[in-house]
Amino acid sequence: MHEGPFSGKHILITGGAGFIGSNLAIRLISEGAIVSIVDSMIPEFGGNLKNLEPIRDQCELHVADIRDEHSINYHIAGKDFIFNLAGQTSHMDSMRNPFADLDINCRAQLSLLEACRRSNPKATVLFASTRQMYGKPDFLPVPETHPIRPVDVNGINKMAGEAYHTLYQAVYGIPTCCIRLTNTIGPRMRIRDTRQTFLGIWIRRLLEGDPFEVWGGDQIRDFTYVDDAVNAMMLAASNPVSYGQVFNLGGPPPIRLRDLAELLVETNGAGSYKIIEFPADRKPIDIGDYQADDTKIRNALSWSHKTTLREALRQTLDYYRERLSFYK
Ligand SMILES: NC(=O)c1ccc[n+]([C@@H]2O[C@H](COP(=O)([O-])OP(=O)(O)OC[C@H]3O[C@@H](n4cnc5c(N)ncnc54)[C@H](O)[C@@H]3O)[C@@H](O)[C@H]2O)c1
Numbered sequence: 001m002h003e004g005p006f007s008g009k010h011i012l013i014t015g016g017a018g019f020i021g022s023n024l025a026i027r028l029i030s031e032g033a034i035v036s037i038v039d040s041m042i043p044e045f046g047g048n049l050k051n052l053e054p055i056r057d058q059c060e061l062h063v064a065d066i067r068d069e070h071s072i073n074y075h076i077a078g079k080d081f082i083f084n085l086a087g088q089t090s091h092m093d094s095m096r097n098p099f100a101d102l103d104i105n106c107r108a109q110l111s112l113l114e115a116c117r118r119s120n121p122k123a124t125v126l127f128a129s130t131r132q133m134y135g136k137p138d139f140l141p142v143p144e145t146h147p148i149r150p151v152d153v154n155g156i157n158k159m160a161g162e163a164y165h166t167l168y169q170a171v172y173g174i175p176t177c178c179i180r181l182t183n184t185i186g187p188r189m190r191i192r193d194t195r196q197t198f199l200g201i202w203i204r205r206l207l208e209g210d211p212f213e214v215w216g217g218d219q220i221r222d223f224t225y226v227d228d229a230v231n232a233m234m235l236a237a238s239n240p241v242s243y244g245q246v247f248n249l250g251g252p253p254p255i256r257l258r259d260l261a262e263l264l265v266e267t268n269g270a271g272s273y274k275i276i277e278f279p280a281d282r283k284p285i286d287i288g289d290y291q292a293d294d295t296k297i298r299n300a301l302s303w304s305h306k307t308t309l310r311e312a313l314r315q316t317l318d319y320y321r322e323r324l325s326f327y328k
Contacts, residue, residue, distance in 0.1 A: 011034065014066050016037030021037065021083070024230045050327070066111070066112060069111045084128065089154075124175040126177050127177070130158045134148060135287060143293040143296070182248075186227065216257065216277070218257070221260070235302075255309065
């Protein structure tokens with residue numbers, strides 16, 4: 001018998017067939033929640049049925065687009081919690097096709113909140129925000145109070161999406177919370193290409209036996225293991241202390257990319273990489289070094305990361321070693 005805050009609760013996960021959403025769905029179902037997923041399953045985006053394999057008979061998957069207001073109205077009805085994770089995640093795609101990014105990461109977010117205001121204002125809404133909105137940090141680690149200066153269209157639209165969530169809590173009392181994620185890694189992450197994170201393509205190349213490319217190599221980045229991110233989202237959604245708040249999320253100490261490449265090869269037990277110059281077309285939207293200051297969430301919700309970077313890489317490599325063909 002489950003007795004946690006999600007047991008028997010009706011939960012909607014937008015983007016639930018993607019990387020973080022599917023890990024969240026699996027965990028919520030294990031805690032006795034009744035989970036519905038809305039995912040557009042557009043091929044170039046992150047949805048993958050393989051992600052939902054362990055829970056295919058235990059959740060409802062609705063292939064629907066959050067840009068469709070009628071559909072969102074229908075799917076939010078009767079939900080106790082909405083984990084709002086659907087998003088266009090590629091920074092380069094947001095520059096090539098800014099209006100698609102605007103519609104998904106900005107307009108559709110407002111539609112979802114309007115639907116909540118009109119017909120389900122008691123549902124708790126957890127929004128997956130991003131550290132991208134800080135742009136190139138002035139200093140490290142970066143607290144929530146650091147200036148917001150997005151360097152790409154995606155960062156601007158996610159910033160607006162986040163601000164709508166905070167506004168709808170302040171004005172209409174809808175219980176919302178936003179978590180600014182840094183690089184999240186783990187089983188079910190996208191490894192097909194660099195649309196989610198550069199680490200995905202590193203893992204793919206490594207498991208295919210090819211050298212992977214490290215661009216630059218001196219950049220500092222931090223990583224959150226997906227189970228730790230899922231824990232943070234569940235803690236935030238279930239504790240009224242977080243309503244109206246924005247939290248950074250980090251993890252183990254940050255690492256230079258050239259050291260991360262070494263650690264990945266070492267964890268895999270084989271493989272190689274080459275360091276090349278950072279591509280000129282990506283330079284203008286690169287954020288350089290980043291490390292989250294996540295003291296706020298650690299203090300407010302007693303969240304802490306449980307997984308070391310080495311263990312996170314090991315779990316991820318183990319997952320893909322068995323299932324590479326489903327993710328290429
Ligand atoms: N993974 C990270 O490192 C990271 C970092 C910062 C923020 N985030 C945010 O977390 C959320 C989840 O990211 P993820 O890494 O799981 O990415 P993902 O691409 O694996 O998952 C996003 C899901 O949203 C779905 N989707 C996209 N547009 C949709 C639409 N219009 N309607 C319905 N579904 C749609 C996709 O099909 C996909 O399954 C995103 O909002 C992303 O911006 C992720």
